[in-house]
Amino acid sequence: MHHGFENLGLTDNTTAAAINPYADYTPSITASGQVNPYVQGHGDIFYTPATAYSMPLNYHLYAPSAPFPQKLLPYQRTAYSFFMSDNVREELQRKQEATLQRLEASSLPLQINEYTQLVPLDPGNRGTAPTFGYPSWIYKALSNDDGNYYALRRIEGFRLSNESDIRVVQRWKKVHSASMVTIHNAWTTTKFGDSSIVFVYDYHPLSKTLADAHFGQTPLFSHAPPETVLWSYVTQMTNALRAIHGTGLAARCIDISKVLFTSKMRIRLSCCGILDVLRPEQRPITDVQAEDFTSLGKMILILACHNPMAMHNFAKNIDYVAKTYSNGFRDVVYKLCTGGIKTTSELTVAVADQTFNSLDSALHYNDGLENQLKGALENGRLVRLLCKLGFINERPEYDMEPRWSETGDRYCLKLFRDYIFHSVDGDNQPVVDLAHVITCLNKLDAGIDEKVMLTSRDSNNCFIISYRDLKRSIESAFQELLKPPNQTRR
Ligand SMILES: Nc1ncnc2c1ncn2[C@@H]1O[C@H](COP(=O)(O)OP(=O)(O)OP(=O)(O)O)[C@@H](O)[C@H]1O
Structure with missing residues (x-):
């Protein structure tokens, strides 16, 4: 030729x-x-x-x-090295497509504050399943201020009786963790025809809840997930809790329906700050923080046993964990579920070894992405x-x-x-x-x-x-x- x-x-x-x-x-x-x-x-x-x-x-x-x-x-x-790999391109394109998706006919408000183009992210939801005690909705929306997309979580029928309750969101805005869905703002509105409160979060296209990922129509694993996956979840949630507790707050929302699976093996705790506005805690913060550890233990037990009801028969299910996974894993799950871990320092020590494994795979993944970036360098x-x-x-x-x-x-x-x-x-x-x-x-x-x-x-x-x-x-x-x-x- x-x-x-x-x-x-x-x-x-x-x-x-x-x-x-x-x-x-x-x-x-x-x-x-x-x-x-x-x-x-x-x-x-x-x-x-x-x-x-x-x-x-x-x-x-x-x-x-x-x-x-x-x-x-x-x-x-020459041609191969000049472009990113087909897999990465396809994943990013699908995310782009989801981000830009619009709803032609919608009964939703055209604009609320600086947000437009509202699209429900959970179309199957009829608002009947009460999240935090109220019907809730989640929408993707475009901000006219900065041109970014956000996830707006609307809690329907909530009246803010004490204006100062919403101020806690300012504290939440200061919590920075790669294992959390960042919160940006919260405001009350009547634009939906009722009194609602809306929380503004980062939008992560094509994310699903851990409940969907493990128990949905196309579950990631048909039975007990590999231990490395579960350790990875534990270390990522430890990372989130370190940031949250370090700011003097408590997560109060660790649950398979509130942790988002945002990309390959990446999870993020969502809905942070909502309960603090809806139901401010009167108890000492250390007590509330201690509950985060038991919630984490329950969540991991549910995923390990591949059974959303795993806590109903704790003794039998922790036995199953002991038989299926390593002793170290069983011990951490047991301690978390039974209140044996009360601070992030204790949790960090308990998962230290595994943290290095997670760090290592994160670094490998990073290397892979950097290689991909080289493909698009010039x-x-x-x-x-x-x-x-x-x-x-x-x-x-x-x-x-x-x-x-x-x-x-x-x-x-x-x-x-x-x-x-x-x-x-x-x-x-x-x-x-x-x-x-x-x-x-x-x-x-x-x-x-x-x-x-x-x-x-x-x-x-x-x-x-x-x-x-x-x-x-x-x-x-x-x-x-x-x-x-x-x-x-x-
Ligand atoms: N920050 C976000 N960015 C992108 N998508 C999100 C975000 N938060 C939630 N979603 C999407 O919305 C869906 C529903 O989220 P939601 O938290 O309401 O879960 P749910 O299972 O419906 O819980 P509940 O029954 O409590 O409403 C998720 O599966 C996810 O696809």
């Missing part, structure tokens, strides 16, 4: 010193003679100038972001370049202008576009080779000295031109498009 033209791979030492005929573009050349693609022409509207980082690698070369799923040929790797640059080429090529209004016409120096850009996209093979069949496109665009963006041979469409003319000069032409042609109308285009 060939592209019609071959790279000559020549290094031209003269172009580096050549006079720049277009004042608009001066490539930034580093001490080692490389072109810095991030420092484009002055006032380049497509690039934000890099501040701290100015020494690029050889930008048309990519380090492999191994491991590859199978042995790939070099040209396959493709933004090429999109900008493609946009520029698109703006420049085939502009009918400049057909009669010499520099843009078939004979002018913009002509090589048109031929270069043909070289990238319109190559044909020996049988005159279109060559659709992503790796070729990416390689050419990378070289063009880096403006390297390598030369390429371009042939006119009628095969009568032939140009040999370096990527550096092509880049210069693109920049000057693009800058001309930006010129105000009263300045004549060259």
Whole structure:
């Protein structure tokens, strides 16, 4: 397979010193003679100038972001390493889709405070199952203030008798933990036609409750889940409790229906702060905090036994845990359920070993994501370049202008576009080779000295031109498009 033209791979030492005929573009050349693609022409509207980082690698070369799923040929790797993996892309796209989903016909208010586009997140809910003693609803909503999506939890029919009760939300806003759904605000409203109180939380698209994940229609596990999964839940909830108790608050909502499963093995405690407003506690906070540990023990017992009613026969079920899981796990669950753990320090010590396992898998996962990120590292640059080429090529209004016409120096850009996209093979069949496109665009963006041979469409003319000069032409042609109308285009 060939592209019609071959790279000559020549290094031209003269172009580096050549006079720049277009004042608009001066490539930034580093001490080692490389072109810095991030420092484009002055006032380049497509690039934000890099501040701290100015020494690029050889930008048309990519380090492999191994491991590859199978042995790939070099040209396959070029395309493979340039994008995130299909799995990650699909997951993110599905989350995007869920986030942007809208409800065409809705009886919900069009706007409440700064929030619009309300979509119920729990459409099966008829508001009959009382959460915290009241019917409750949860909606996704768009904030007109910051353009982010939030989850609004509405507690129906609640009247705030004491204004100061809602102030506790300010304290909750200060609790930061990656194992919690962050709360942002709370307010009362009559916009739903009743007196409701609304709590504003972070929105986590496609999340489900632990109850749904383990006991729903498509449960994650059909029987007892692996011990590593349960330890991971315990350590994540320990992380949440450390932050909550450390701020002098108590969670009061650890339950399979209130812990959200937000992505692979990531759980977050939701609904924090609601009970503190609805039913403020009079008891000493240490007593209330102690209940968080028993709730955690019950939750883990329920999941371990794969039985929502596991607490009804505690002795039998803790026996089952002893037979199915390790002694260490059984001991922690037993202590939690029976009040043997009363502070986060005690819990932290009890789960210390497992915390390192969780940390290790979190670090591995992080490495994996960073590798994925590498795949998308530079493709933004090429999109900008493609946009520029698109703006420049085939502009009918400049057909009669010499520099843009078939004979002018913009002509090589048109031929270069043909070289990238319109190559044909020996049988005159279109060559659709992503790796070729990416390689050419990378070289063009880096403006390297390598030369390429371009042939006119009628095969009568032939140009040999370096990527550096092509880049210069693109920049000057693009800058001309930006010129105000009263300045004549060259
Ligand atoms: N912060 C959030 N971000 C995104 N989705 C959420 C959020 N909180 C809840 N959800 C979605 O709403 C669904 C219902 O949540 P909810 O807490 O009401 O659970 P539930 O099982 O209906 O509990 P209850 O019976 O107490 O209402 C969850 O399964 C989840 O899909």
